Amino acid sequence: MSESWLAKRTSHFDSSGIRKVFDLAAKMENPINLSIGQPDFPVPDAIKAAACEAINSDKNGYSLTQGVSPLREALQAKVDAQYGHDDRRVLVTSGTSGALVLTMMALVDPGDEVICFDPYFVMYPALVGMAGGKAVVLDTYPNFRIDVDKVAAAITPRTKLILLNSPANPTGVVATEQEVKALAELAAKHNIALLSDEIYRQFCYDGALPSPAVHNENTIVVDGFSKAYGVTGWRLGWVHGPAAVIDKLTMLQQYTFVCAPHPLQHAALAALDVDMSEQAAEYARRRDMIVDGLRDVGYEVNPTGGAFYVFPKVPTDETGQQFVRRAIENELLIIPGEIFSSRDTHFRISYAASLDTLERGLEVLQKLAKG
Known part of the structure; x- marks a missing residue:
């Protein structure tokens, strides 16, 4: 059968x-x-107009795998201004889901363990499993806060990655500055990769989003345009992190997604100027x-x-x-x-x-x- x-x-x-x-x-x-x-x-109309202009200007073929230069340069400048890391690079991806897939493929070998937090976004354990890894899921009930001592106790010689999502889907909880700092320092201490899924960054209602990348220069950050600008069907994301990791993600994208949708990348560039x-x-x-x-x-x-x-x-x-x-x-x-x-x-x-x-x-x- x-x-x-x-x-x-x-x-x-x-x-x-x-x-x-x-x-x-x-x-x-x-x-x-x-x-x-x-x-x-x-x-917003300015974003739709930019998409139409790009299509009508025949920007409909493949783009560079890493993203069109104007968008990538704008994102790189944004990242440089925020973090000041000499070695941090940017890749435009086919949605944040694409960024997550590429990161799992690049980092997780069969038998590797990935720590994530329960409740979790539905994709996380599935992606870990597809890469051959084992999801080590840490309970955060009843208040959905991160207990860094519990994370430390879960680390084994097979731990490859810690996966953080803040603001979180499904809870809406935002990790505190103390939580992300402690998590970032723990990952650095044990030489474990830390992936921060920040797709809801623009929807923080009680202050700016604390990011572990501030405290750990090797943090891999996934972000995107879908939620912030209401373009979920456009499949536009981006990821930034250490150059060696981003270079390998770029190679993987060549053999999988090829590139993010070309004309919509020009619309994403216009979106960066929309409040x-x-x-x-x-x-x-x-x-x-x-x-x-x-x-x-x-x-x-x-x-x-x-x-x-x-x-x-x-x-x-x-x-x-x-x-x-x-x-x-x-x-x-x-x-x-x-x-x-x-x-x-x-x-x-x-x-x-x-x-x-x-x-x-x-x-x-x-x-x-x-x-």
Whole structure:
């Protein structure tokens, strides 16, 4: 049978549980959709105009694998100004997912261990497994804070990489300056790679994002344009880190993605001059609305400082899956926490939705909290 042809690495993943909810949403007539992890605001006109101009100017062939020079130079200048590292280089990738794939392929050998934190973005353990590594998942419940002592205790001779995501998906929690500094110093002490996924950098509501790259010059940072500018379908990301690592990622990109979408890279260059603070402020207001509305009816919600997610605890005796099933019966689409975690006690809400949708969602959640 054809199943016998499949490589063992394919056993490390199934269809994303998030994707299954998206598919369900497409079949519903009037869903209250709080499941989608992408901005709901329109792409700013200046960015769309730059994309159209690039296409009409016939910038439609391959670009340099490492990215078009104007964009790469602008990103390099930004990184140099922020960190001042002599050896830090930039690569434009096919989405942040592409950057994560390339990094795992470049760093993780079969049997290597990668430390990540539970709850986690769904892709992390799957990517580690596809590279032949072992995900060492550290529990952060109940407050979703990083315990660096717990990280230190998990390090073994096979530990190759520590994977940090802040602001975090699915919790919305932002790691503190003390947490990222301690993590950066721990990685440096043990000569372990540290990857910081900062795709939600522009959506920090209570101050600038602390990055471990400030404290460890060998930190690999993944960033992108998808979330910040509402262009998730464009597949534009970038990664910066030590030159030796970025050089190898560039070689790998030659043999995989080839390059990021060429005309859209020119639009990304225009995006760097677009102020998105108004959109970020709006999401901060929605964050407050959702968190306050949930707490008012008895939900346990940890403080959230970024991205556009909250990760409440189920307020009844049900599992997360059971609770989400009841929500779907009321046309409310949310994501069960077990998709992001070894536990099935929470659920994820995305507040990247209209105020009307959020209000309707809170009404259903109030009803569900009563059992």
